[in-house]
Amino acid sequence: MSNLERFYNLVDGNYQASATGCWLTTANPYTGADWAEVPQCGIDDVEQAVAAAYRAFSSGPWARLNATARGKLLRRLGDLIARDAEKLAALEVRDNGKLYAEMLGQLRYLPEWYYYFGGLADKIEGGVLPSDKAEVFSYTKREPLGVVVAITPWNSPLMLLTWKLAPALAAGNTVVIKPSEFTSCSTLALMALFKEAGFPDGVVNTVTGFGHEVGTALVSHPLVAKVAFTGGDATGASVYSQAAKNIKHVTLELGGKSPNIIFADAHIENAVKGAISGIFAASGQTCIAGSRLLVQRSVYQQVSEKVVALARTAQLGDPMLSTTQVGPITTLPQRDKVLQYIDVAREGGAECLLGGKRPEAEALANGWFVEPTIFADVHNQMRIAREEVFGPILSIIPFDDDDEALSIANDTPYGLAAGVWTADIRRAFRFTDQIRAGTVWVNTYRAVSFMAPFGGYKQSGIGRENGQVAIDDYLQTKSVWVNLAEEVLNPFVMR
Template identity: 80%
Template structure:
């Protein structure tokens, strides 16, 4: 076996490994073999990372830096990421098994967040308040929170990290990053670019390892002001509970069971492509996966047949190859979980129209693959329609009319995203108004932008990422009162 590549944490501007000398193997989902190692950190390492971030926040160059200077650093970082996009994308593919085309596209787009929030850094303004007390001069300031812990998932590590980093740094906070133990390598590789960009020591720090060992230590740490988490709703609830116990700010981007709704008047060719994009383009490993395909009864059979025919053409293979369209599942436990949900669906009476097993091709045998799988005859009461599978598994559900579609779409504990396919502008606006989700796409799917807010309703999360709204999640408001009167009135009476 080839020697494993070693990646190191960054704490206080210096390379850092676990205080116990332990290492974690990072597995390549396509080969099923280890390819790299990252430090296996414990509570002492988490404490050191938080201390470094807190020190950088309260003293030193970062604390004294102007907002304009911060913005310049962010824009410089964006330029460096653009320069190294292909290298970072290759690391992500080795770590999480998603398509090189997908990861390279994300890495080339990530600089836009740093450019955007770099420009927004010195546009953070307070205001003068014309109060009812004429002897007072009153104004507000917007100030950073302090140390932010960013906990990121394994499916799109750098993109989802960027959604937290860019606004948090623009607002003047310092960061401790806890990446997924399955996909830490690209985050650790990114740290060299912060140093090259000129960020002061301790502003951005990393600590790698298992959430059960270091996650709670980070979330409950008295020097941490905010936790920004992306991941499953069960873990998110635990993070929320711990943060609430210690009175911390939170942003939670959690699960989804997004409805992708096709009406009879839609352009069926486009809608079928949208259905495929919504669930198979990232092997279903995205919180916004359109895993519930709602199809109007009059076109249900036609759409079902065409979606199955299109999905049959999907090419499984090495995610590094340009011709591959569906890669492996990122982790072995997740692969087994997806196969388990397929068994559950069959047991509940759903009809398997395609896939439903591991591929038989010998060249895919070592990888953690699941065939693109489609179930018909699904009711919204089935587990396959209610629980997040996080894999290439699509449930097709018939509906009668707009009201029925809205009822099915909203009958979920989640509310992250949704899609509507129709040629009627009236219907598009009506559905967008009635669907309880943070994002509604009309005649498209999986579109995101640094300019547009993203987040969920219900158990899909708290807060918003991207767009101008995002920076508010990392700021607090201070109100300043200056007495202009010469005398002090009765001290026992509220002014």
Template identity: 75%
Template sequence: MSEQTRFQNVVNGTKCDSTTGRWLASTNPFTGKTWAEVPHCGVEDANAAVEAAHRAFIRGPWSTMSATGRGKLLRRLGDLIARDAEKLAAIETRDNGKLFAEMSGQCRYIPEWFYYFGGLADKIEGGVLPMDKPDLFSYTKREPLGVVVAITPWNSPLLLLTWKLAPALAAGNTIVIKPSEYTSCSTLALMELVNEAGFPEGVINTVTGFGHEIGPALTEHPMVAKIAFTGGDATGAAIYAGAAKGLKHVTLELGGKSPNIIFADANIDDAVKGAISGIFAASGQTCIAGSRLLVQRSVYDEISAKVVNFARAARLGDPMDANTQVGPVTTLPQRDKILNYMAIAREEGARCLLGGGTPQDPALEAGWFVQPTIFGDVSNDMRIAREEVFGPILSIIPFEDEEHAIEIANDTIYGLASGVWTSNIRRAFTMADRIRAGTVWVNTYRAVSFMAPFGGYKMSGIGRESGQYAIDEYLQTKCVWINLAEGVANPFVLR
């Protein structure tokens, strides 16, 4: 790959720039330098992408293709992604600064979604209804919604796109993808593989640009049937409001302030690793970050000390280096936001146990790095414990017993994920039942699968991604009635 690369959108199967000829720079968070450009699209480009997807859904070969044929295309795309996983991962690392080890692991795993939903494509079934009216026969069909707009974030662009793309295509929909303006490159690189796989023109389209400029044109377009969004809760609420104007379907996977709960009877060493994984993996830039570490008071000092010692040894550096454990944050505005929250935490009385700023290493000064930071003496009413920071900041909060842990864990507007560390099987089930979150991990953290549904409670979103539940989000049910009687009954009376 050259030092400066230009990626193009794909609309109706054709590569294209923006209609204005403008470009957006993509900056490598490790070097702080521009390495690529993507089209800076406007409303006209967004409309063209939607119209292409609509034509493909209504008139194109996609609309008459068998479900088995769709499944074969999905599996073929999965094979191509597996072949080019390292190349795609390198693009993502240059684009968002996350560890190549993390991105390559994600890209190698992504094909499983295409295999899974490719297999589900021809197993979408309706059914014959038992009927209380003997002269009427009734059955149901499951049908695609139409054009789906998939809006993806900057932290794991291809993985979170795949969670939308695979089930939507398996269900028979067409797609317009709007990636984050900060990390569009890997999505546009994926379109090369979409073309190679043989998808018909217009089935998958991309449009790049700023959300505030083209977002409403996409989410409120009359030809769009559904919006699938991953991102912050404020943006999610705005999308929800816009979609409501057209009564569109939505899937919203939003933010989190996830409790990671350690009981005194837990395996302490495993729990400490789980705490580190929950917040410092991916530099804390994940919606499932275990940013609130709830620790039973009897082991609070021990756990705090071990977590601090473990995090202190974390190696910051080039995300392409296999020895690096913590890379830069993805955007400069995000780094500023994280540093601002550190100041807020100090003002509110939290005690900084580790980090609290930017690293002083000259080798890192060009990058957008933030030190792994841990605050103790945190109460759950502090902003640092209530608002999503989306960075490597851990708040350690003490609790007394199960009731107290549940009270703190559920005292949040969010409900995306949670962790419980205990050797007591009764407690594991009890906590899993009572935590108000879409995912509960017990004695592990940050585990995902193409087989397992993912989504949130409360302000963490609407709907589920992955697993069999996900395909239901992209289907609608039609009921068909057939009259078996020879005559027509009284037309003035409800049958």
């Protein structure tokens, strides 16, 4: 019997291991030591979870629940998350190595999504349609899709799950969750709050395991109506292709190579802080990371020096401590990938101004750390400027004028986010109009809200999460025609 803490899946209201009895170990990125186990599921577990979700959607108490009652359940869940925010945040840190300060901030903010979408649940309306046909009444209804599969990544498990769960449940769907095999524990712990809140059995279910086993089976399952996925673009393309075979609805929130643009007229001190926040917060493990820092040539040297000086002060260490500013990389394979990209940057001719290796401090030796790393002399065709690293690596790219900045910013297959630092309001509006990205920040970076739609252009994704528009992606429209005439006209002619 293992001494590791065990977490169980929730399926049809029951906590359970996998059908095979196999387990996956999960490690603490700060210590490198295994600390927990989650079920390693397979096809039988997928079938059971999807069947439970389909029953709950089709014929269970959830199917008969009115929209106002659904909203009350979501708001009750928000209250429970607020109550347990500290416990859930500590669990996330243990599982993914991100700073406790950041995770606690996320968990304390998370209830707002459930309050917001709980409030929207009974605001979903159809409408009466004007008609050009005599004695016919027509109207529309907005209805849920059915079983939704939510596939979440390892960097912010509960936040990115919530972006899917809250609108999906508010719309009346049921959900099967497949968390990352690296960071499943906080998601499984959250399931107890659904039971406590009073959600009917089968409305929310979990299946843990490897993507190529359970992920593929979930995406291709004929009873699944929609897949909501957050992760890398290569995996997202595979999900999209598999889902298309059964004509499923899909929301994809994928990667980014976001430009963070500093003009000479910007408030330089604030812009430097924004550059640091954009890439070194969360150890660069965010899809919106401002990994390309575009700096106007007249202030390039000044900005580069200030960014290096500030980054040099960053404290690496135990993510549970309030003094720590940069934590470890969440997974060992990702840590190794980040180190490989450092070699790629050097081989491509970039100059390393800071970092570029694992930290030497003995206290960090067992953790999966990479020093905050800054490269200069980068041009936009280098691999380090074109491929998503998902780690604490910043590439500084010079530009001369607005047109060149805009050209470089848009010269990427991605389009998730961008930042613009300038005192010129006309320039700010021009760039927000012309940058091809789903989110553009002006004189700030990394701001998100339950009210603000989030998603990407180009290879950064399809669909939007958050805001009122998000609920539309979990609904379908039905048109209803009612004939009020006493006599049916010629049956051989289209009415």
